Amino acid sequence: MSGLDQIQLSFHAGEDRLLLRVSTTGGEEFRCWLTRRFVKALQPALRQALATRPLAKVPADASVRDALLDFEREAAVVGSDFSTPFRDVARALPLGAQPLVLTRCQLRAQPDGGLLLALAPDHGQGLDLALAPKLLHSFMALLERTVEAAEWALPAAPAFTVLQTPAALN
Numbered sequence: 001m002s003g004l005d006q007i008q009l010s011f012h013a014g015e016d017r018l019l020l021r022v023s024t025t026g027g028e029e030f031r032c033w034l035t036r037r038f039v040k041a042l043q044p045a046l047r048q049a050l051a052t053r054p055l056a057k058v059p060a061d062a063s064v065r066d067a068l069l070d071f072e073r074e075a076a077v078v079g080s081d082f083s084t085p086f087r088d089v090a091r092a093l094p095l096g097a098q099p100l101v102l103t104r105c106q107l108r109a110q111p112d113g114g115l116l117l118a119l120a121p122d123h124g125q126g127l128d129l130a131l132a133p134k135l136l137h138s139f140m141a142l143l144e145r146t147v148e149a150a151e152w153a154l155p156a157a158p159a160f161t162v163l164q165t166p167a168a169l170n
Helices: 036-051 062-078 133-150
Strands: 004-012 017-024 029-034 104-109 115-120 127-131
Touching: 004 133, 017 133, 029 036, 036 104, 036 115, 036 133, 127 133
Parallel strands: none
Antiparallel strands: 004 017, 017 029, 104 115, 115 127
């Protein structure tokens, strides 16, 4: 089984979409378009999923829990490599050369406190990303930076808020 190698998110003005490229250690690449509408639903769902992780529920006081999540995020982002360019090498493209337009997403908690992010188009095969907590924080930071570069004016990230149900987007 191959693991995650690199993730790239970039804004393409002509498409008014974000291009997600994911490469694996097994030499595969997956390409997906994220529309503004999709991202507008995805961002709060990711924040909710982080806030409702079993590890995040330990402190009873919401302000303490939020501070711990903020600290966890800062540590993850500081330790992430956002400067290495995405390696454009020949790779197998299991879902095809044309990026999929994502319309569906499911988020599933993982035992390590991470998240399985299942992304899919209206019809056909999609992509599952297993994001450990550190990688989840880094992915969210990358998404926020790319949305900011796109000038989509989406609502700013609120403080973490714990909700009772796990997130799922359709």
